[in-house]
Amino acid sequence: MNDKNKPQTMAQKILAYHCGRDYVSEGEIVNADVDIVLGNDITLPIAIEEFNKIGTGRVFDREKVVVVPDHFAPNKDIKSAQQCKFMREFARKQDIKNYFEVGKMGIEHALLPELGLVLPGNLVVGADSHTCTYGALGAASTGVGSTDVAVAMSTGRLWFMVPKTIKFIYSGSLKKWITGKDLILYTIGLIGVEGALYKSMEFSGPTVSKLSMDSRFTMSNMAIEAGGKFGIFEVDGITEEFLKSRSDGNYKIFRSDPDVGYEKIYNIDCSDIELQVAAPHLPSNTKNARDLADISIDQVVIGSCTNGRIEDMGIAAEILNGRKVDGNIRAIIIPATQNIYLEALKKGYIEIFINSGCVVSTPTCGPCLGGHMGVLAEGERAISTTNRNFVGRMGHPKSEVYLSGPSVAAASAIAGRIAIPEEVM
């Protein structure tokens, strides 16, 4: 068979398209043109230093390099301020179109889709492991390091190994409160933290075809927590609806060929999936939330690139409305972007949060990685809608993080221990 006619996955097709070919084979190393190169205040400073060593002087395209100070911004200390300043000066010097200052910025992986900067069929790299989030838009999108970003900023190209694909088919109707977070935690629990190492995860099936974009972003976001390179959804009516106000429709849609050979196929019946929690210290250490009712907590975080979108805010507000956060709990809510913050304000969510005793923060990655805005002390425990629960992730090496979706986090804030919504409503 002519290579051109061989069946290919979405991952193969997007990579092939970006190196000007009809076909690339799995395992092959290719040099491909990238559509977006992303960096933040943690990873870009190193990338800028390396970029300067390459010596091209200018970035390959001022409109395709995206710079977001979100991790330790608004600046948490003098050193972070220096890093943000270094990055800001680079962005000005290079006349970067998509530099987002405090006040306009948001958590990068919520911000870029919101602004229509990533489109279906794009090949995106970012010096942040959760760059895989944009797979929800039918893009091939993955996290890389600072040196990779330096090279991509200079040349517009990067090397990729074409990944094999694992297909996940979700079927069955979802129980109340179940969101994309529960589906992805369940999936990681099933396959393990290296269950998709180097692989593209393709999410499909009747259940996810009804899933909101916000829930899809959450699922793609955590592909890396199973070791995945991409976490891709096919473009459908829900994707197109999301993009209607954000693009001129000028994008390319790639679909996996029906007869393509997958590395593995998982059929997941969702009808029995309950609210999920990943216990310390691995995202794969998943349990049913209702089985953890004796776990007391000190802090709740609702936010992050995983669950800081308007759907998450809405779920938290529904549960917290008219109720009070337990007296021993610090509940921190972080809308992921300024627009989400504003929408939450207009919908009355922010008032609900404040009345219930939550603190509402400006967008930042802050507590997720133990940076600022909610660092844990020795022996403290949090339940958080973030993505990692490794040792010391949110602060002291002897602190603990439990991962959940927004409903369990909000219910736990009220109960003062891990709880499901039915226990507090």
Added chain:
Amino acid sequence: MIIRERAIKYGDNVDTDVIIPARYLNTTEDRELASHCFEGLDKDFKEKVKERKIIVAGYNFGCGSSREHAPLSIKTSGVKAVIAASFARIFFRNSINIGLPVMSSSEAAGFIQDGDDLEVDLSSGQIKDITQDKVFNVNPLPEFIQGIIKSGGYINFTRENLKK
């Protein structure tokens, strides 16, 4: 290149948060990053690495964040190579890009004991455990990746290619 060093052994899923906690990522200064290397996993690493410069670990080494500070802090600490049963994708890329030698072998990683004397030949892919008198042969890296390593990292490799 042949490296003769003793092993420091760690387990599975050594993540980037224990290699270099995020609270230290407010700098790009490699010496400062190295001073916190493995702080979340092994308080004695700084002492151990004076005598032993090959890390041997289990599956999924370097999982988690894309932070290049992780391989950079390991390299700056004086570590000459990392042998693991498997590597997380981004960590693997980052190590190659900055010139930290990495080798995947579940057999070698499972067999080698903490403190063993090792001789590693990066070009042939041979790992010799001198203490236990055993030899492992690792699949060579793809040619393209070997090219990056030969150039001394991705930056030099890119500079050379831009000149062509």
